[in-house]
Amino acid sequence: MRAVRVTDQRVQFDADYSAQTRSDCVEVEVIQAGVCETDLQLIRGYMGFEGVLGHEFVGVAKSGRFAGERVVGEINCACRNCPTCDAGLPTHCPHRSVIGILNHDGAFADTVWVPEENLHAVPDSVDNDNAVFTEPIAAAFQIPFQLNLSGYQSIVVLGDGRLGNLCxxxxxxxxxxxxxxxxxxxKLKRLQKLGISTRLLDDVEESRFADLVVDCTGSPSGLLTAFQICVPRGTIVMKSTFAGETGPNLAPLVIDEFTMVGSRCGPFDKAIEALAQKQISVTDLITARYSLEDSIIALETAQKKDQLKVILNVQN
Structure with missing residues (x-):
């Protein structure tokens, strides 16, 4: 099959990739896949991943209870048998693989294999351009799942990219x-059209005014900015992952008694419901489309500052 894979921090398109079929998973024929910042970081060495990239997708299940239906899939493939899974934390299973990220080939290919329990049917009212955003929207919904937002008066999202917009x-x-x-x-203008307030980083006053800061910058500098604008005993949510050593000075965490919250994958059902009810606007985020054969160009395009979401049309 056709696939886009990374090896030794080099990415290539393979027109005849020998995929490893998985008897414990459902074969999903990929329709569309989205390029994520995590994909770009994986190419730079994040997680030491080697294999087929891609974890944001919509496709058609070839077997199982969703056979013939459009589906999206949660990316954490848990063992379902360990104490962590039994405690209701399958996304943190120590034995898990992660689609397109950890020991599991991803969706930049004709086919991706996904555990049936990870699959969610896509309603007819949600088209492919919307459905392909399910995974990052779910990640954004993890924030209100972890925190009671009603308790915060001044919320700042750092980063105007794909995830920052959705959060x-x-x-x-x-x-x-x-x-x-x-x-x-x-990018800020796109948010303004949605009625969301924005500010250029250079125009932010050097004062502490936010009691909740969500870092979606994808940069080590994001945490430093969060330290500067968060009030003492405020909360900082970390959404950024990146390759390389970060090592920021964590003294402000102690001095100002910040609460730090790591936030990763979230509830797919909430994301699908929000898309079906048109609560979240995503199609304006699509800034480029490429065929799977042009995936190398697509990944290069996704790194440009003027881009938001680059889509791979796997099936034409």
Whole structure:
């Protein structure tokens, strides 16, 4: 099959990839896949991953209870038998593989193999352009799942990229008025059209005004900015992952008694419901489309500052 894989931090398109079929998974024929910042970091060496990239997708299940239906899939493939899984934390299973990220080939291919319990049917009212955003929207919904947003008065989302945009929309859908701080005028304009307040990073006053800061910058500098604008005993949610050593000075964490919350994957059912009810606007985030054969160009394009979501059309 066709696939896009990374080896030794080099990415290549393989027109005849010998995929390893998985008897414990459902074969899903990929329709579309989205390029994520995590994909770009994996190419740079994050997680030491080698294999087929891609974890944001919509496709058609070839077997099982969803056979013939469009599906999206949660990315953590847990063992379902260990104490962590028994405690209701399968996304943290120590034996898990992660689609397109850890010991599991991903969706930048004709086919991806997904455990049936990870699959969710896509309603007819949600088209492919919307459905392909399910995974990052679910990640954004993890924030209100972890925190009671009603207790915060001033919420700042750092980063005007793909995930920052979605996190801001989800927070707004929960009745709050987040401020998105970013570096790119055009990306901030997209948020302004949705009624979300924005500010350029250079225009942010050197004062502490936020009691909740969500870091979606994808950069080590994001945490430093969060330290500078978060009030003492405020909360900082970390959404960023990146390759390389970070090593920020954590003294402010102690001095100002911040609460740090790591936040990763989230509830797919909430994301699908929000898409079906048109609570979240995503199609304006699509800035480029490529065929699977042009995936190398697609990944290069996704790294450009003016891009938001690059889509791979696996099936034409």
């Amino acid at each position: 801001a929309q989800v927070i707004a859908a929960h009745g709050k008025s987040p401020l998105v701080v970013g570096k790119h005028v055009e």
